[in-house]
């Protein structure tokens with residue numbers, strides 16, 4: 001058996017074309033959504049990610065506001081730029097590219113982001129609203145994973161999701177999304193303190209591997225027919241991406257999200273969706289009622 005592909009590239013393209021229609025609608029009402037990015041330092045990987053986000057924006061008609069600071073920037077300088085983005089009416093949503101340089105208090109920076117402009121869904125107010133089931137930007141990677149499953153007809157209701165990794169961008173928040181009533185999965189969160197990872201993986205209908213540990217999910221850990229999504233980004237000696245999922249898993253699983261080409265493009269598409277939805281809220285064309293679960 002060879003798994004079917006959860007094609008993140010094609011699915012992200014479909015979402016982007018739908019967003020382009022919504023952006024055109026907003027523009028006809030005189031509102032142009034604008035994504036701001038703040039990149040601190042000269043990490044080549046981060047520069048590439050940020051460039052990709054602005055390329056996506058151009059494709060759907062979202063304006064770009066690019067701010068960059070040197071790796072030596074102080075906490076005060078970074079916070080000053082965040083305040084500028086909060087004030088800038090052209091910037092309807094923005095992200096602070098992570099990780100920030102050593103010595104910077106990331107939590108304090110994220111706290112300053114105007115909740116109405118948080119495009120990542122990673123600022124404290126957005127994460128709090130996720131807990132409370134109130135409308136707010138959703139974290140892009142978990143929301144991208146959900147969209148990828150839904151658009152391929154993978155059932156989440158009653159499914160057992162096992163997540164590997166408790167990082168801020170995926171593991172910590174994905175369970176809050178997948179246990180919402182309209183998603184209705186049962187969620188297990190595994191981390192380095194988990195005693196028997198294989199046992200936790202073998203019961204899963206859906207596996208999300210976001211540990212940053214090369215090939216930590218092996219074929220013998222996967223229930224036949226399960227959906228396996230690889231979020232891991234490690235690099236081998238030659239700089240090639242190595243995921244958290246062993247390639248042999250494709251022989252056992254029912255669905256696999258390739259890496260690259262799976263969750264990464266979805267993360268970017270759902271970032272754009274957050275920017276569009278924030279602009280819609282700011283323009284008063286989107287209801288802000290509680291989404292009681």
Ligand SMILES: Nc1nc(=O)c2c([nH]1)NC[C@@H]1CN(c3ccc(C(=O)N[C@@H](CCC(=O)O)C(=O)O)cc3)C=[N+]21
Nearest residue numbers: 049095096097098099120260261262263264265267268
């Ligand atoms: N505030 C903030 N928000 C983020 O969302 C954020 C961040 N900081 N810091 C870094 C991580 C990483 N991340 C990726 C998004 C897309 C791809 C992606 O599209 N990857 C392509 C391949 C790209 C390549 O070849 O390098 C793919 O999977 O097909 C990768 C990584 C967002 N992040």
